[in-house]
Amino acid sequence: MKFKKRICIFWLFLSFCQTVSALGDFVIKDIKINGLQRISVGTVFNYMPVNVGDRFTPESTNTVIKALFKTGFFKDISLEREDSTLVVNVVERPSIAKILFEGNKDISKEDLSKALKKIGLSEGKVFDQQVLDKVEQELSRQYFSRGKYGLKIKTEVANLTRNRVGIKIEISEGRVAKIKQINIVGNNAFDDDTLLKNFELSTTNLLSFYTKNDQYSKQKLSADLESLRSYYLDRGYINFNVESTQVAITPDKKDIYVTINIKEGSVYTLEKVKLAGNLVVGPEELIKLVKVGPSETFSRKNATETSKAISDRIGDEGYAFANVNMVPEINEAKKTVDMTFFIDPGKRVYVRRINVSGNSKTRDEVVRREMRQLESALASSSKIERSKTRLERLGYFESVNLETPPVTGSADQIDVNYSVVEKASGNLSAGVGFSQVQGIVLNANISQDNIFGTGKRLNLAFNNSSFLTQYQIGFLDPYFTADGVSLGYNLGYTTRDAAQVNLTNYTTDVINADFNFGIPLNEFDRLQFNSEIKRTRLKTTVNTSDQIRDFLTQEGDDAFVTFGPSIGWTHDTLNRAIFPDHGQQQRLSGLITLPTSDLQYFKISYKHQLYFPLARDFTFRLQGEAAYGSGYGKTKDLPFFENYFAGGFGSVRGYNTNTLGPRDTINGVRNRPFGGPSKLTANAELFFPVPFLPDIKSVRLGAFFDAGTVSKSFNTGDLRYSAGLSGEWLSPFGALAVSAAVPLNASPLDDKRVFQFNFGQNF
Numbered sequence: 001m002k003f004k005k006r007i008c009i010f011w012l013f014l015s016f017c018q019t020v021s022a023l024g025d026f027v028i029k030d031i032k033i034n035g036l037q038r039i040s041v042g043t044v045f046n047y048m049p050v051n052v053g054d055r056f057t058p059e060s061t062n063t064v065i066k067a068l069f070k071t072g073f074f075k076d077i078s079l080e081r082e083d084s085t086l087v088v089n090v091v092e093r094p095s096i097a098k099i100l101f102e103g104n105k106d107i108s109k110e111d112l113s114k115a116l117k118k119i120g121l122s123e124g125k126v127f128d129q130q131v132l133d134k135v136e137q138e139l140s141r142q143y144f145s146r147g148k149y150g151l152k153i154k155t156e157v158a159n160l161t162r163n164r165v166g167i168k169i170e171i172s173e174g175r176v177a178k179i180k181q182i183n184i185v186g187n188n189a190f191d192d193d194t195l196l197k198n199f200e201l202s203t204t205n206l207l208s209f210y211t212k213n214d215q216y217s218k219q220k221l222s223a224d225l226e227s228l229r230s231y232y233l234d235r236g237y238i239n240f241n242v243e244s245t246q247v248a249i250t251p252d253k254k255d256i257y258v259t260i261n262i263k264e265g266s267v268y269t270l271e272k273v274k275l276a277g278n279l280v281v282g283p284e285e286l287i288k289l290v291k292v293g294p295s296e297t298f299s300r301k302n303a304t305e306t307s308k309a310i311s312d313r314i315g316d317e318g319y320a321f322a323n324v325n326m327v328p329e330i331n332e333a334k335k336t337v338d339m340t341f342f343i344d345p346g347k348r349v350y351v352r353r354i355n356v357s358g359n360s361k362t363r364d365e366v367v368r369r370e371m372r373q374l375e376s377a378l379a380s381s382s383k384i385e386r387s388k389t390r391l392e393r394l395g396y397f398e399s400v401n402l403e404t405p406p407v408t409g410s411a412d413q414i415d416v417n418y419s420v421v422e423k424a425s426g427n428l429s430a431g432v433g434f435s436q437v438q439g440i441v442l443n444a445n446i447s448q449d450n451i452f453g454t455g456k457r458l459n460l461a462f463n464n465s466s467f468l469t470q471y472q473i474g475f476l477d478p479y480f481t482a483d484g485v486s487l488g489y490n491l492g493y494t495t496r497d498a499a500q501v502n503l504t505n506y507t508t509d510v511i512n513a514d515f516n517f518g519i520p521l522n523e524f525d526r527l528q529f530n531s532e533i534k535r536t537r538l539k540t541t542v543n544t545s546d547q548i549r550d551f552l553t554q555e556g557d558d559a560f561v562t563f564g565p566s567i568g569w570t571h572d573t574l575n576r577a578i579f580p581d582h583g584q585q586q587r588l589s590g591l592i593t594l595p596t597s598d599l600q601y602f603k604i605s606y607k608h609q610l611y612f613p614l615a616r617d618f619t620f621r622l623q624g625e626a627a628y629g630s631g632y633g634k635t636k637d638l639p640f641f642e643n644y645f646a647g648g649f650g651s652v653r654g655y656n657t658n659t660l661g662p663r664d665t666i667n668g669v670r671n672r673p674f675g676g677p678s679k680l681t682a683n684a685e686l687f688f689p690v691p692f693l694p695d696i697k698s699v700r701l702g703a704f705f706d707a708g709t710v711s712k713s714f715n716t717g718d719l720r721y722s723a724g725l726s727g728e729w730l731s732p733f734g735a736l737a738v739s740a741a742v743p744l745n746a747s748p749l750d751d752k753r754v755f756q757f758n759f760g761q762n763f
Helices: 002-023 041-047 058-070 109-118 135-144 192-196 218-233 283-289 300-315 364-368 381-394 546-555
Strands: 030-034 074-082 085-092 095-102 152-160 164-172 178-185 241-249 255-263 269-277 323-331 336-344 350-357 397-403 413-422 426-435 439-448 457-464 468-477 486-497 507-520 525-539 559-572 583-592 601-613 619-631 663-666 669-673 678-688 699-711 720-731 734-743 755-759
Touching: 002 074, 030 041, 041 058, 058 074, 058 085, 095 109, 109 135, 135 152, 135 164, 178 192, 218 241, 218 255, 218 300, 269 283, 283 300, 300 323, 300 336, 300 381, 350 364, 381 397, 381 413, 546 663, 699 734
Parallel strands: 030 085, 095 164, 178 255, 269 336, 350 413
Antiparallel strands: 074 085, 152 164, 241 255, 323 336, 397 413, 426 439, 426 755, 439 457, 457 468, 468 486, 486 507, 507 525, 525 559, 559 583, 583 601, 601 619, 619 678, 663 669, 678 699, 699 720, 720 734, 734 755
């Protein structure tokens, strides 16, 4: 065999030498290309290393052939000489006319095509068998990342006319390999169940169809090992180590076994905590930020949080690139740690310019008045980030991106660049909604939250349903003064038929006008003052309750004019106005009608919301509200049409809207919900993305627990409870809210509603 191979190589070499000898040495007067089908002559000439007029030497043969082979267009190339003409004979590689996939279900044709395009295989490209041989490797990578290790791939190439080929790729995906068992070896301080709770990977459970946590992934395992390491380091095991990991798959490629070998080590206790380096902020202030202390078990989490807190505090002094390094000194004999936080503030950095781009409609002054960081001032990381948050809360922009590049040629300057994407701030809508309470709701609305890019707001609204007919006009200038004092007014006419929303039988016609202004106290707190004049006319029917008739008899009239001020305080640190995921909002408000009013009464309310971000787009909300009202002077009680109500969305789901609390009587017989002067509600809700649609941010689901009541005085014994699931969708046609709730302690007289929904209204 070796002798035959040497003979073949000899004859090939001899043939090449004869070709070179035959071509000889000459000046090229013309170049002719033979064998082209799809590729143009001009394209070949672009890659030719020799041209007409050049001297062709024996060495030129190898140069020309190498250059043309390098293009990948040809599978065979030879050279000939006809007098002084260089003849290039080529055989083109075929082009790929079509790529057909069969058997793919888990990955779409489009995604498979994109994956193959990255390795150079796509329709229209030159066919290369070597590239086709890489298909199995690339597709295996795609499917293995989805846990399908039983993948089988078969490729077929069919010759077509005009030097083209068609490629068929047959895919047998197989089933997803599931994690059968995860074993941790070497753990003594904590059992497997405790440690595996921190893993994303898991054996199959009830939620695996959604979380896919039973599908093995190398990236997920790496993340889980880091979580395991953090768990031990946060509990004092400084020398913890993952010794090795083994991943085994069964021969049928359906089950995966993961084994993790660890070494726990000993628990270490903090003995001393010190600050070192350049303390540009007073040590007495920095030491307050330290979240670790002597005699405590060492925790990497607390140490890292301390490092970040110190870095952020120093960053507010202009040291934008400060480094705070943790330097532990371990005493193996005593099993203790001395922790030193070494501070390297670097140079103070100033903001040269604040640049805003993308605001084609919104005026620069509207954006810049939200800036808490100033130009030419020391850079403050908290002020720069707070400015971004304020832009996001305006509601004018779909997104706000922040960059802080250093200024070229300067060691102590940065630029702050905000890039915004504007959204439509005006709204002209007319639509139809439906509510289980109000029935069909007609509405028309013209609003502009950013008039001519000035940030001023104008709203014209009309709403009509069986319960409510409303005409409203409103205007607000959020920056009536440069300091952020707002000024606004509203004018409206409203009629309500209370019986249509499960309430006692009466109707009201209300004309109102109010004037309001707000004063910012600081970055997160605001006072709101309002003065309103209101005329209310009551209408009764044959089914009007005893309580309402007594009220009218006592007051001696059915029309009342009230005038009075109200004041409100708001503390708001929410990160977004819609679907926030962290921060809190508190609102305390009170109103009182003046003694010159036909009715004298006061109302006060307090509402508190807390949002806590959890892992994987999960958000937990706690919410509570308390309200109370009463009459004074010549008005004995709070007028009944100012009563509070509970039940349904916004209070206690699972009970019909407005039905909780006291009821009226007709001829002494208990009848419809009447409301009361005091209200108490509480809510705990866990929000999470829709399974299989985690990237859609306009939809969310929730699991909740509600509690609430309305009574004549605060009485927790009257509280009603419910639990259930909710869904919210901010659709292009209006807001949709649905809930399925189970009342937990309903009385026989309570009006229960397991399923409830609203469409076309805000919630």
